[in-house]
Amino acid sequence: MARINVTVKLFAYFRENRFKISEQEIAPGTTVGDIVDSLDIDREEVGVLMINSRHTTFETPLEEANVLAIFPVVGGG
Amino acid sequence: MKSNQTLKLLNEKATQRTRPDQSRYTAISLEDARHIAAATEQSLFRVEQIGLEDSILPERYSRNQKALSCKQQLQLHMSKIAIIGLGGLGGAVTEILARIGVGNITLVDGDCFDESNLNRQLLSSSEFLGIAKAKVAAQRVKAINPAVRVTSHETFFTAKNGGELLGDSQLAIDCLDTIRDRFILEECCRELSIPMVSAAIGGTCGQATVVFPTDQGLQAIYGKKEDAPSRGIEASLGTLPFAAVYMAAVECAETVSLLLDKKSQLRNSLLVTDIKDHTAEIFHFPPPAGSST
Incomplete structure (x- = not known):
């Protein structure tokens, strides 16, 4: 099957030694969790996951042209 | 009426002041507002409210203007x-x-x-x-x-x-x-x-x-x-x-x-x-x- 293109955006300290934004070519069926794991980000540290500005989950498969944003959990005051 | 008396005192004590851009506004100092509150037996909140309703600005808010108008200052006050x-x-x-x-x-x-x-x-x-x-x-x-x-x-x-x-x-x-x-x-x-x-x-x-x-x-x-x-x-x-x-x-x-x-x-x-x-x-x-x- 043809591979699909997605954009991955990282926020806050997830960017350190990684990137701010990256265009990725992935296999169909690749999930949000697969991307997080491939970036060596601890799932426990992930707070907000969004595809096209909408809350999503680790289990969601990505689709062509999706923009995935990954934020750390921020809860302090 | 207490508020009429308050407004009269506010108008007596208010001064015309000039902003850095040379535009003018009417201000009441904290000291004067406090005296008026004591003389009319009202809270400072109420005295400043009566002032703002008549575009008399407590001087502490002078640098909120003109980003904020007197009317908006009153809205925040309330x-x-x-x-x-x-x-x-x-x-x-x-x-x-x-x-x-x-x-x-x-x-x-x-x-x-x-x-x-x-x-x-x-x-x-x-x-x-x-x-x-x-x-x-x-x-x-x-x-x-x-x-x-x-x-x-x-x-x-x-x-x-x-x-x-x-x-x-x-x-x-x-x-x-x-x-x-x-x-x-x-x-x-x-x-x-x-x-x-x-x-x-x-x-x-x-x-x-x-x-x-x-x-x-x-x-x-x-x-x-x-x-x-x-x-x-x-x-x-x-x-x-x-x-x-x-x-x-x-x-x-x-x-x-x-x-x-x-x-x-x-x-x-x-x-x-x-x-x-x-x-x-x-x-x-x-x-x-x-x-x-």
Whole structure:
């Protein structure tokens, strides 16, 4: 099957030694969790996951042209 | 009529002053306003209200103008808000909103100042260690702006006492420090049909949003309340003072917009910032699936 293109955006300290934004070519069926794991980000540290500005989950498969944003959990005051 | 007498005294004592751009305004000094309050046996809040209704500006607000008009200053003066949590965010929010002239402020926090607060909590100081945050915050408000009517509660915000603590506040400002408590405050605000201005910080990062009673709110950010983590990166990275003050300022800007009936910039949106590299981005949430709005 043809591979699909997605954009991955990282926020806050997830960017350190990684990137701010990256265009990725992935296999169909690749999930949000697969991307997080491939970036060596601890799932426990992930707070907000969004595809096209909408809350999503680790289990969601990505689709062509999706923009995935990954934020750390921020809860302090 | 007391208010007629007050207005007469205000007009006698008011002076014409000049802004740096040479434009003119009518001002009353704090000292004169205090004398009038004593002479007419009214609160300073009431005296300044009567003045603002007649475009007599308390001098402390002179540098709010002309970004804010006299009418808007009066609107802030008559506003009622609740600040929930008086730590890094809440302390700075208290300081800013007292200075800009929000007239009725309710302060809620059951905690006392601890040495570990000193890096970022503007209301903490070595002399106040062990003292209730709500008490110190109330004193600070009165010291900055004695016209403000301040109510303080030395208690933690809970689902049980929330409705009572929020009282007749027009909006609540979420300065809490756990995600679970933020959901509790959001629920109380929904029940009272008031908006919530919310921010969270950790390390050098911050986020902020505004939730109206009919909005998806925090669920759009964290997912379902039951699945949301209770703490974030602040548990390991701490919180730096400039992140706290930055996001407190964002909350205040949104609060003032709402109190002045202007459009919120962060409703159904999430501002994400990292002051380390000065990045800020706003995510706009699409309406939930199946929604007609």
